[in-house]
Amino acid sequence: ESEHLVQEALDNLMVGRTTVIVAQRLSTVRNADQIVVLDEKEKKVVDVGSHAALVERCAKYRDLIEKQLQH
16 A cells, blocks of 8 residues: 555656656556566566556566566
8 A cells, every 4th residue: 555655646747747766666667658678687678668568568567567466
């Protein structure tokens, strides 16, 4: 419940603003216009796009979602 309240507050604060969010929890960035997927080992950007676009085309993003669903 507290995570939902924090997400709701962030969503309200971001309206009409450019916001940079660094997050491990994908639920935090799911509604973002653009998500940047980073590869920690290779130290590079893997893909950029909306949640829907990344689910469709980015294996790394899908892997991150799957790992978080397991916890």
